[in-house]
Amino acid sequence: MTKPLLLPESYWIASTEAPTHPPVEGRVEAQVAVVGGGIAGLCTAWEIARAGRSVAVIEAGRIVAGVTGNTTAKLTAQHGSIYAHLRDAFGPEAARHYADAQTGAVEHVAALASELGIDCEFERVPAFTYAEDESGVEALRDEAAAAREAGLDAEFTTETGLPFPVAGAVRVADQAQFHPRRFLLALAADLTARGGKIYEQSRVVELESEDGGHVLTVDGGSQVRCDEVVIATQFPVIDRLKLFARLTPHRELVVAAPIPESADPGGMYLTGEEHMRSVRTAPFGDGRRLLIVTGEAFTTGDPGTADRLERLTAWTAERFGATEIAYRWAAQDYTTSDRVPFIGALSGEDGVYVACGFGGWGMSNGVAAARLIADTMRGTPPAWAELFGPGRFHLLKEAGRLAASQGKVVKHLIGDRLGRPTPSDPDDLQRGEGAVMRVDGALRAVYRDEDGGLHTLSAACTHLGCVVGFNDAERTWECPCHGSRFSTRGAVLQGPAAAPLDRHPHE
Template sequence: MTHGENTGYTLPGRAESYWLATTPESNYPALSGDINVDVAIIGGGTVGITSAFLLKEVGMSVAIIEADRIIKGATGYTTAKITSQHNLIYDRLISKFGRAKAKQYAEANQAAIDRIEYIVRSWDISCDFAHKPAYVYAGSEESAQKILDEVRAARSLGLPASFESSLPLPFETYGAVRFNRQAQFHPRKYLCALAREIEGDNCYIFEKTRALGIEGGEPVVIKTDRGTIRADDVIQATHYPILDKPGELFKKLSQSMSYVLGLRIQETFPDGMFINAEEPTRSLRSQPAEGGELVLAVGDGHPTGSGNPTHQHYKQLEDWVRAIYNVRSIDYHWLTEDVVSEDGVPLIGRLTPDSEHFYLATGFGKWGMTTGTAAAVIITDMILGRDNPWVEVYDPSRFREISELIAQEDLPEVEPGQGVLVEKGEDKMAVYRDPQGILYTLNPACRHMGCTVSWNDADRTWDCHCHGSRYNARGEVIQSPAVYGLLEKKVKEQNQYGDFEE
């Protein structure tokens, strides 16, 4: 048992992920010497194992290399919700990326649920797979409107969303988004079964083998501490990519830490998976377990390297759970760390548009079960030369376009939570960076009569001095006479003549 330093607080339960505690550790060999395969995959988590499984199905030879043991990284510490409901995301995606790309995101994740279920049923995998409704609830009256906006946005994209006025939770809520036919499972039982299907027929899993570098060319050369792998294509399926050839993507990714308690309660846990719309985040789901149902309480997230001492976050989470349930025991506690992209959408695809044989998948935030599966499908299709309808929204190159915009248009540095009106000649742009680092570039022309809005630093709004229209920081209208939000200002790129164009 671990003790909080100089606090008198004892961290409850075993310091171990339930998924790791209830499955045997794998024991695949290390690479020994040099090999040649069609596709080399760096990382043995959800993306790596699913990609290898799909590629082997179509007759390709693959090799996974894992620095430690497979499914012990981020995947081994997940909360394992299989859902296209990623908190309140779809209203924001429509506003930020437009309806077409938001629909790509929605369809990719909903299809990932179906793909996982198909694999579970077809290969008869015993992994506690079960359909559950997923809820995002308003824990305060201030969040109620966000819930309604999210229901409308999700339904407009064809997602199985509905509004629920009350929930079977032991505290007051103010409405919720419900997604039907979502799911949960035991991720290690599922992925270990897939791994057993990969080995053989010139397909390999190598553990205790660390990638040291990747060299371009045909073939691609992956140097490891145990030998060299030559392959036609390479997939970086690590938590954080080890190679970023232009050196730009690292600036667009950050780390986030959350805390998990595996506990047992006197009450019967309701059917469903639950997460609130506010900070700090509080998430609840159940898991069938030996000795009775286990409840996973998750939350108190913060950027890695900041926040209170670790024991305080666990204590706050424990205090919250004990305030709403009669807790019989807390059996496990563990940390989960996620990579978050600047705009909240994962990076999936080619490292750069011209890096034909280099692929990566990262930045899943806290939703790696579906986005990781979608990533495997997208990258597999790209390697095989098949069209995939979801490539565009996840394209890692989208960040370079924003970086080019900032450099080319001499945009000032915008701190998180701040807005700036930029003027360059007759061209104007309203720029806002939210607290998570996501950059919004807007046309500052008021949608009422076209006057230029200005930034209100006190209220964090865009205000029009002509007739009083006001918009929130992301450009959504909050006060008439305007009835439509500010338009997105598209990124401009430099053409071969040195001019800027849309």
Template sequence: MSYWLDSTGDPPLAPPPSPLPDADVVVLGAGIAGITTAYLLKQAGLTVTLIEAGDRLAAGVTGHTTAKVSSQHGAIYASLTSGFGADTARAYGAGQQLAIDWIETEAAAVGGEADWSRRDSYVFAERSSSVDDLHREAEAAAAAGLPASFTTETGLPFEVAGAVRFTGQAQFHPRRWLLELATRIPGDGGTVVTGTRAVGLTEGDPCVVTTTAGEIRARHVVVATHYPVFDRGLFFARLEPRRDLVVAGYTDDGAGLPAGMYISSEDRHSVRTTPAEDGRTLLIVGGEPHRVGARTSVARHYVQLAAWARERLGLEQPAYRWLAHDLTTVDSVPYIGRFHPRSRNVWVATGFGHWGMTNGTLAGLLLRDLVTGVENPLTGVFDPQRVTVRQSAAEFVKANAYVASRFLGDRVDALVARRGVDSLPPGAGRVVTDGARAIAAYRDDEGGLQCVSARCTHLGCLVVFNDAERTWDCPCHASRFGTDGRVLAGPAVRPLPAVAPPA
């Protein structure tokens, strides 16, 4: 479990009415984008129904972040400037700064505890060969109007060759902040529904959303479900699912720990601290990036990350570990806008690239304006049909070539590796074949065997066992399932069906 989930409870929400009420806007997904959007639209005077498939709000991707609230998203501004021009880089940075300032202003207005604090942010490198790239990034970011400069002083307890520093960035407790907003949505035309999954959408005027609790009609629908449910707009072909791992542990007083927020431009190791309730300091360390469903041991990656945290930062005993799972677009700019070119009242927010605290907040601000018809000069940069997506053809081809290789290659591998389940130890899972069937077999700690179909219910790719989280993960489009087949994350909306064990 992540620290953000462990350190917060759940607000007492009134049971939703039955049947679910029609609304001006239905928002699907109660992460940072969905909650912020629903909150802002209610403030704008619209009736809003917020629907979350899980039982807890802000407990998915948002509840598994490192919670840096920064316009410094790795070394992005040099690549945006060289690839798409200075205006794109400037607009991207302006959107992130807008999100930071809005959170701070709104938090002061609504009150509540969010552990908000301003911190400097750093992208650092340890190799001298990376310094020229850091200089270019600092220059591009400064030209985009951001508080950026090159420095060799970071406060990290190990030697670095250089860094790009952004001053006046921030960090917070994301779940405390979002629960504060969520409790202000119900009543006066606002409804929050958990444990309810959207499984269908008919576009029109009104739109009809089919859920596991019945149908809802709405003038507008916002799809903020991390990976967009419903295969429209070809988002499954324009997003790459990536994950970083996180370990976190306590120190007595934080003495000697760095005061800023840090991420490596070379291997994505990240570092920050946060005060805990008992006066101790929690050190949060991220790293070990890889694609969801890659042929790799996630458990081994956790071991390697914990070793790095111990050697570099003295973190002897992690108290928490979690997955930071997100989606990256082909041009590294989120998709925020119309769900597909012909849609008139269905909207989407996705592809935050591990920087969802500002991108998710910005999504809420832009979607409020799009739904209410307010002109916003930033909407074009984040439009899912923007020109820069078409200019990124090479990334599009590369991402889909990987999916095609997994779709076909995994079937060949499964047919060749005809190992059975008798040798499967407790706590382990394996995809096995039985004739034409591909079976995801898991043996629990008591020795019981659970078997479900190994074909993802989204587009039929074969799932892979995640040995750290004990889940079945789809390598093509990042759907995740429990060992019993239940959907943990989309784009799949149907569970893996139970099947008979192999003969």
């Protein structure tokens, strides 16, 4: 039986149309350049334009069509077990600062949607982190206490709107969910009305200092000259601090199915069990809601994506009776080694800011990043800015996660080159299959298309050389070290890689 593939568009992208914007041509000038057209980049650019400065957004693809266009769009201050972690690792004040940043982001989106008249399906709902196994209850009680101490309206409960029993849950009241594309496309329109510029299909490949400012070069050679620059690309494409060593990629699958309004569980839900399960709904019309289920978290490049998709689909049908899957897509993000995003000015780099490592919570963290960076540029950083500073390093608290992450990188840089599994011959590949194998003594990424043609590429990611793996549900090549993704023809789909996989003449 043929295994299901992910669809090329998320529900958010399929349900909205976006105007196109030109690429960078020649030499463009702005006071501030923002690299990345997702929620962090667009919100930052809007805040800067509102302050009266000229700003240019440079996006490698289309705005709100990358990570932000494939989110589950939970706008909440509840991020799993984050508050107990922050309290224990860095103290109660750190937990309060994190809560202030996230809560402020939720309220900021609500205020902007009202102020600009944006119809983005903004809904107030509670957020739950739950466990079905009794072994997880004690940790949930601790998280509820830590979240309350941090200032959230949090409580431990055994009552949820889920159609199955739970052993316990943390409930945080008055959170939100929305349609991210509708919100951000409206914000982009207001940005351009304020004089801001948006450039698409312009991948930044270099950043240089020039005459007290900065020059960004995009593929093709065009340039953007600016006084200050914000790198808001999920993973910093310009990485002067070598943050890549402290960022771990993870990818999650999403299925969405219409259900009756009467079956709406009435909130947003998350559990770390069963390789993570996240649940929310969205308006879908005709007395229905769209049930959106995310899960089966994995590292980019790991095998078995199609099997994961089957498991997530089966879980959705079993738990909610939702069998009419209308959309299937994937989401990707990075987690820092201390679980707090890197947001703010790069030390030793005058006028260079970064926003990345949102850990799967890009909606609130992206908005918080915009507020932090814009306020810092004005000389009035928020009280919680230091918590997110990208120059921080807590050796003892990060050592375990760093060692695990770097051990995995070494495995793929060195171990993957010592031996690969079968098939060992391109002729063994079926249509729609891809595998890394030795061809003429070198590791190659080989794919057989639906017409039977072979496409052979170098298996070394063009970022730092890790060996890529094949995603059989999306039919893409993915780097397990730093999350770069490529098409079966080698084109860059997602950075930090800026160059395509090298083609090999074997066909």
